[in-house]
Amino acid sequence: MSPVVQPAARPAPVVGCAERPVLRERGQREVFCGLTGIVWLHRKIQDAFFLVVGSRTCAHLIQSAAGVMIFAEPRFATAVMEERDLAGLADANEELDRIVARLVERRPDIKMLFLVGSCPSEVIKLDLSRAAARLSQRHAPGLRILNYSGSGIETTFTQGEDKCLASLVPELPAVTAEPQLLVVGALADVVEDQFARLFATMGIDDVRFLPPRQSRDLPPVGPGTRYLLAQPFLGDTARALDERGAVHLPAPFPLGAEGTTKWLKAAADAFGVDPMRFRSATAAAEARAQQALAAYRDRLEGRRIFFFPDSQLEIPLARMLSRELGMRLTEIGTPYLHRTHLAEELALLPEDVVLSEGQDVDRQLDRARAERPDITVCGLGLANPLEAEGLTTKWSIELLFTPIQGYEQAGDLAALFARPFDRQTRLRV
Amino acid sequence: MQLTVWTYEGPPHVGAMRIATAMEGVHYVLHAPQGDTYADLLFTMIERRDKRPPVTYTTFEARDLGSDTAALFQTTLREAYERFRPEAMLVGASCTAELIQDDPGGLAKAAGLPVPVIALELPSYQRKENWGAAETFYQLVRTLAAPPASADGSTAPERPARRRPLCNILGPTALGFRHRDDLAEIRTLLASLGVDVGVVAPLGASPADLARLGEADFNVVLYPEIAGVAARWLKRSFGQAFTTVVPIGVGATQEFIAEVRQLAGIDAETSLPETRLPWFSRSVDSSYLTGKRVFVFGDATHAIAAARMVTEEFGFTLVGLGTYSREFAREVRVVGEAHGLTALITDDYLEVEEAIAALQPELVLGTQMERHIAKRLGIGCAVISAPVHVQDYPARHSPQMGFEGANVLWDTFVHPLVMGLEEHLLGMFRDDFEFNDAARPSHLGAGERVEAVAPAAAQAEAATLEAAGWGEDAEAELRKIPFFVRGKARRNTERFAAERGLSRITVETLYDAKAHFGR
Numbered sequence: 001m002s003p004v005v006q007p008a009a010r011p012a013p014v015v016g017c018a019e020r021p022v023l024r025e026r027g028q029r030e031v032f033c034g035l036t037g038i039v040w041l042h043r044k045i046q047d048a049f050f051l052v053v054g055s056r057t058c059a060h061l062i063q064s065a066a067g068v069m070i071f072a073e074p075r076f077a078t079a080v081m082e083e084r085d086l087a088g089l090a091d092a093n094e095e096l097d098r099i100v101a102r103l104v105e106r107r108p109d110i111k112m113l114f115l116v117g118s119c120p121s122e123v124i125k126l127d128l129s130r131a132a133a134r135l136s137q138r139h140a141p142g143l144r145i146l147n148y149s150g151s152g153i154e155t156t157f158t159q160g161e162d163k164c165l166a167s168l169v170p171e172l173p174a175v176t177a178e179p180q181l182l183v184v185g186a187l188a189d190v191v192e193d194q195f196a197r198l199f200a201t202m203g204i205d206d207v208r209f210l211p212p213r214q215s216r217d218l219p220p221v222g223p224g225t226r227y228l229l230a231q232p233f234l235g236d237t238a239r240a241l242d243e244r245g246a247v248h249l250p251a252p253f254p255l256g257a258e259g260t261t262k263w264l265k266a267a268a269d270a271f272g273v274d275p276m277r278f279r280s281a282t283a284a285a286e287a288r289a290q291q292a293l294a295a296y297r298d299r300l301e302g303r304r305i306f307f308f309p310d311s312q313l314e315i316p317l318a319r320m321l322s323r324e325l326g327m328r329l330t331e332i333g334t335p336y337l338h339r340t341h342l343a344e345e346l347a348l349l350p351e352d353v354v355l356s357e358g359q360d361v362d363r364q365l366d367r368a369r370a371e372r373p374d375i376t377v378c379g380l381g382l383a384n385p386l387e388a389e390g391l392t393t394k395w396s397i398e399l400l401f402t403p404i405q406g407y408e409q410a411g412d413l414a415a416l417f418a419r420p421f422d423r424q425t426r427l428r429v
Numbered sequence: 430m431q432l433t434v435w436t437y438e439g440p441p442h443v444g445a446m447r448i449a450t451a452m453e454g455v456h457y458v459l460h461a462p463q464g465d466t467y468a469d470l471l472f473t474m475i476e477r478r479d480k481r482p483p484v485t486y487t488t489f490e491a492r493d494l495g496s497d498t499a500a501l502f503q504t505t506l507r508e509a510y511e512r513f514r515p516e517a518m519l520v521g522a523s524c525t526a527e528l529i530q531d532d533p534g535g536l537a538k539a540a541g542l543p544v545p546v547i548a549l550e551l552p553s554y555q556r557k558e559n560w561g562a563a564e565t566f567y568q569l570v571r572t573l574a575a576p577p578a579s580a581d582g583s584t585a586p587e588r589p590a591r592r593r594p595l596c597n598i599l600g601p602t603a604l605g606f607r608h609r610d611d612l613a614e615i616r617t618l619l620a621s622l623g624v625d626v627g628v629v630a631p632l633g634a635s636p637a638d639l640a641r642l643g644e645a646d647f648n649v650v651l652y653p654e655i656a657g658v659a660a661r662w663l664k665r666s667f668g669q670a671f672t673t674v675v676p677i678g679v680g681a682t683q684e685f686i687a688e689v690r691q692l693a694g695i696d697a698e699t700s701l702p703e704t705r706l707p708w709f710s711r712s713v714d715s716s717y718l719t720g721k722r723v724f725v726f727g728d729a730t731h732a733i734a735a736a737r738m739v740t741e742e743f744g745f746t747l748v749g750l751g752t753y754s755r756e757f758a759r760e761v762r763v764v765g766e767a768h769g770l771t772a773l774i775t776d777d778y779l780e781v782e783e784a785i786a787a788l789q790p791e792l793v794l795g796t797q798m799e800r801h802i803a804k805r806l807g808i809g810c811a812v813i814s815a816p817v818h819v820q821d822y823p824a825r826h827s828p829q830m831g832f833e834g835a836n837v838l839w840d841t842f843v844h845p846l847v848m849g850l851e852e853h854l855l856g857m858f859r860d861d862f863e864f865n866d867a868a869r870p871s872h873l874g875a876g877e878r879v880e881a882v883a884p885a886a887a888q889a890e891a892a893t894l895e896a897a898g899w900g901e902d903a904e905a906e907l908r909k910i911p912f913f914v915r916g917k918a919r920r921n922t923e924r925f926a927a928e929r930g931l932s933r934i935t936v937e938t939l940y941d942a943k944a945h946f947g948r
Contacts, residue, residue: 028505029488033464053430055524055553060439061467064475079430083554086528095430102432119462119525123494152464153491153525362485362512381469381481388479 020346020355022337027360030381031310031335032065033152034160035116039066040400041164042075044186045211047111050076051103052150053096053128054118075110077103081120096131097138104143111142112215114164117149144215146171156335158233158311158400161186165210168218169240172210175220180206181267182219182246184238185231188403189213195230195254195406198264201281202273210237221246226270228263230254230405232345233312235338252344253313254405255413256320257289262344285407292411293324296418301326303421306373308382309333309359310396317377317399319348325414329353330371333364375420392420435778435798437753437816441551441561442523443468448565449519450482450603454635455569456515458506460498460533461523463488475819476604485509487526499531503540510542517573517636518542519565521549545636547572557776559654559728560756562602566631567658573639576667594693595625597645599660599671600652601632606731606815608632610828611651615676618831619649621701622686624693631655643667647692651675651830654728654754677734679706679835680741704832706839710742717852718843722917724749724790726773726781726799727814729757731829733764735794735813740768742835743842749773749788751781778802789916792846797821807912809845809870813838847913848872855911866912897923899934906936921946 035058038050052058059078066074079099084090100113113135115128132147139145148163149155155163165184181204183195192209199207208219223245229238232253242248251266252259261282268278305327307314314334321327331354339346349355356364361382368376368391376386376393383393394417404413442459449457450472459465466486472478487505489498506520520533534548547568551561598615601608612632619626627645628638642663648671650660660671670692676685686701709715723745725735729752739745751773752761758774765772773784782802785793793803793810797817803810812821813829828834847855847870855864864871894904903922910918918939925942926934 027488027508028466028486029463030466030469031463032467033462035464036467056433056436056438056440056557057442057465057524057553059433059436060443061464063435064467064471074434078433078436080433080436081430081554083552085430086554090430092430099430099432119464120528122491123525123528151491152462153489153494156463362508379470380474381466382473384473384477384479385481 020351020353023354023356025356025358025360025363027363029156029335029359030308030361030379031359032157032379033061033119034150034155034157034163035062035118035152036065036157037150037160037164038062038076038116040186041161041211044213045112045215046075046213047109047215048075048114049103049107049110049112050114050116051100052076052078052116052118053121053126054078054081054116055120056080058118058120075107086124092126093131093134097135100135100139100145104139111144113139113143113145114167115145115147116160116164117147117151117154119151119153122149122151122153144171156309158231158313159236159336161231162234162236165234166236166240168211169221169237169244172218172244173220174244175222175224177222177224178206179224179226179271180208180220180222181271182208182210182221182225182227182241184210184227184229184234184241186211187230187405191403191405191409194408198281198285199267202264202268202278204267204271204273226267228267229341230263231313232316232338232341233336235336235341238341250340250344252319252348253316255313255316256324256410257286257293257407258324259316259320260289260405260407260410261286282407289407289410290324293414295411296414297325299418299421300414302328303374304328304330304371305417306330306368306371306376307332307334308361308364308368308376308378308396309335309356310377310379311400312336312338313396313399314377315342315345315349315355318353319345320413321417322350322353323348324410325417327417330373331356331364331367333357333359335359375417392424394420431777433778435801437776437778437796437798438557438559439468439471440524440553441556441558441564442521442549442553443471444558444561444563445519445521445549445551445565446472446482446484447558447562447602447604448569448631449484450478451601451631452569452634452636454516454637455483455519456509456513456517457482457484457519457521458502458509458533458537459484459486459521459523460502460526460531461486461488462525463490465523465525471604476822477819478603482603483513483515485513489526494529498526498529499536502531502533503536506537506540506542510544515544517545517547517569519547519549519569521551522553524553527553545572559754562655563658563756566599566602566655567662569631569636570639570642570659571662573636574642574663574667575640576643593623593625594647594695595627595645596647596649596689596693597627597642597669598629598649598651599656600650601629602652602655603632604815605632605652605655606817606821607827607829608652610826611830611834613826614828614831614833615649615651617702618676618682618686619689621699622689622693623695623697623699624689643669645669647671649689653730654757675730675734676830677731677834678738678742678838679704679832681734681737682831682835702832704835706742706832706835709839710744715744715843718846719744721745721792721846722748722788722790723792723794724785724788725813726751726753726793726795728752729754729761731814732761734829736764736768738835738838739794739842743839745792748790749784751775751784789920791913792842794842809847811841811845813841845873846870852911852913897934898926898932900936903934903936903939906939918943 115132117128128147132145136145146167148167150160221244225246227246228249249266251263254260254263314332318329318332333356337357377396383395386393403409449455472482520537537546601612650656650671663669672688674685676682723739732752747768750765753776761772793799794813796814922942
């Protein structure tokens with residue numbers, strides 16, 4: 001283990017890397033495809049079912065990702081294409097109709113069905129949007145059927161959620177110009193409730209969330225809608241909301257005490273909340289978050305961290321870890337860098353960080369090995385092999401499956417990064 | 430299209446990965462879209478390997494489809510060779526790459542690499558994981574195995590006379606269910622028989638090792654799903670006989686030993702490791718296991734072995750048998766017929782679920798998926814076959830094969846059942862607030878055996894009973910029968926009533942049926 005570097009021993013990093021060059025790489029990408037989003041989306045929207053139209057590989061992927069969950073009846077499945085579907089011997093539309101009918105019979109409680117496109121269905125150009133429209137008519141009004149792509153050729157990991165939410169946007173009821181706040185991105189239920197309380201305390205009462213917990217509770221949208229992105233990977237969803245007249249509120253993402261305050265402030269300013277009222281609504285919670293973070297600062301300050309690309313959460317996380325916990329950033333990899341949505345984040349990053357977009361995994365591994373960071377954030381395919389090489393890792397998927405946003409979770413988020421170090425000092429074998 | 434809730438096998442390229450990952454010095458270049466690298470974590474997380482699988486993916490994206498994906502494949506292949514310098518390479522396509530038809534085999538040949546490059550043709554829309562593993566292993570053996578020095582190729586060659594006979598062990602792979610410990614167990618067993626082991630493949634073997642396959646006197650095939658095709662080729666080409674009995678269970682292990690002795694030409698009996706299963710099964714504590722109704726499902730090898738064990742070594746009654754291994758459907762059907770059953774050959778999880786619900790067994794031996802089904806139906810369950818999850822790649826020695834394997838399986842099969850005394854007491858006192866029908870067997874900890882039945886579901890069940898002609902008294906009497914045999918009692922009574930044209934089921938009918946069927 002490398003010694004903790006005292007902050008005094010190095011110059012304070014110059015803040016702001018909005019103009020910095022980004023290392024763009026092509027090569028093998030060690031990332032998930034967008035189908036993986038189903039693993040958390042099916043729990044968030046409780047009356048929705050996700051039917052992947054794909055191959056055995058797609059079915060195998062989702063079950064490998066979700067396989068530890070023992071449930072009798074998952075709310076997702078795969079329509080596996082077979083030889084006769086490809087040879088044109090079976091009419092794909094008739095086959096889909098048959099499968100959807102069987103599903104509906106088995107799960108009469110589902111109210112919304114997503115037909116999820118995959119690499120094979122896209123390469124053979126199966127028109128799932130038309131199929132969704134046709135099936136929606138047949139199963140109306142009890143069941144709404146939508147379509148989006150979760151294929152690897154189109155989407156990386158969390159972009160599956162983006163495509164799913166973007167497909168929901170045209171379904172949202174219209175609302176006229178009344179001002180209304182929309183929070184976009186799947187959040188843990190507890191985090192959603194905390195945000196709703198904070199907004200209510202500062203006087204913003206009409207706050208809705210996308211996705212909703214039940215498909216019948218779709219939030220309305222219109223020219224009066226102001227939306228905050230709770231997640232950084234929602235490019236398409238934002239564009240679709242813009243088309244409905246909603247207006248994006250630029251902000252850093254609500255990770256850590258600072259990020260959460262800035263994020264809430266963006267909404268407060270847009271809704272004309274008095275600064276005093278904003279402070280009184282947030283001050284106590286912010287102080288609590290800072291106190292929780294302080295407990296981890298000793299353990300994390302000065303530690304060097306390296307991010308492999310995975311979810312697009314890398315840049316906001318790196319910002320939070322460097323500014324609020326004093327960690328030193330080496331390379332931050334992201335699968336995709338949305339410059340507009342991340343503008344506020346990039347401005348807060350120190351100058352000396354390497355940003356990379358895309359991946360050539362072997363070359364990136366060479367860089368990580370040369371750097372020997374104190375902790376490496378990476379996917380499950382790399383984590384154990386890097387641990388075996390003596391590098392401490394934090395597996396990145398957990399950051400999607402844990403409540404990390406908002407004040408009350410700031411300490412938990414820090415704990416996720418402190419735990420691998422804690423474990424190292426405990427184990428004597 | 431097939432509606433798939435759970436899939437028993439992955440696509441065939443995952444089978445090829447299992448071979449490449451099992452071996453040393455082999456690298457696999459897989460033409461596949463971004464995202465298919467998920468398969469790496471089967472090896473790094475589920476099997477907890479400490480190295481990345483030796484697989485390089487092209488991970489093409491939509492924007493690549495407009496340009497030259499074939500060039501992308503060639504660049505990836507060259508770079509993978511330069512970086513990893515393997516002794517042999519595998520090239521192939523995943524399901525999506527199969528659709529765009531870039532011909533990895535032809536492209537690899539054109540690249541002119543200085544090592545053997547084996548092109549894999551794995552039809553993703555017809556075949557599955559085990560087939561892919563078998564085909565990959567076969568292609569590797571075909572390409573790399575050299576005949577024994579004296580072979581002229583036409584007849585079984587003479588092998589040099591040795592003091593001790595020599596065999597290869599074929600079949601264990603990466604991500605195999607208990608392959609690590611089975612291999613250790615069989616090595617010990619062969620050593621105690623006086624047989625030397627030459628090459629173990631694919632697990633731990635290099636291309637150079639495969640070249641030595643022909644030197645052995647015979648082959649031990651542990652997993653026919655993986656190594657059957659290669660073993661038959663070795664027999665045709667080099668005249669090497671191979672074992673046909675898979676040593677899972679005491680009886681099967683004894684037959685395996687006899688087969689090995691015969692193939693190795695060993696007459697002398699040697700002292701063998703011991704097994705506790707026969708004594709445990711004969712001890713009076715086990716008499717309550719007699720006739721317990723068991724459903725078995727898994728890959729063909731493990732299902733056939735379990736069917737024999739439960740009937741001959743545990744004294745259970747086999748009420749259902751099935752496999753998802755279509756390649757071995759015939760063998761499983763034959764075993765089913767021997768027990769008066771029609772084997773269920775399917776890879777459709779929902780069909781397996783229907784079969785188990787209809788048969789109402791007291792124990793399910795199956796895969797990870799049957800755990801889901803058994804949990805939902807409130808039936809005890811143990812895992813005997815892949816697919817399995819991380820808890821079935823344990824740290825402790827846990828073979829299925831040989832005599833220690835039989836010990837392991839004894840504990841595994843009996844554990845989920847309600848223990849003897851508790852079973853008696855459940856039959857006598859129905860209304861205990863802690864130890865009742867809905868509760869889990871108490872040695873498995875407190876809690877509900879099944880989720881609390883929703884009022885709607887309870888009403889629905891009452892309605893089906895009424896529809897079947899059950900009177901209220903008879904229905905109440907039915908509920909006094911312990912849960913693990915209640916389903917069977919209900920089916921027998923309804924059948925008895927239907928055969929006699931009774932429209933109403935009374936308490937009398939219930940006991941008449943019991944007397945008629947004997948249980």
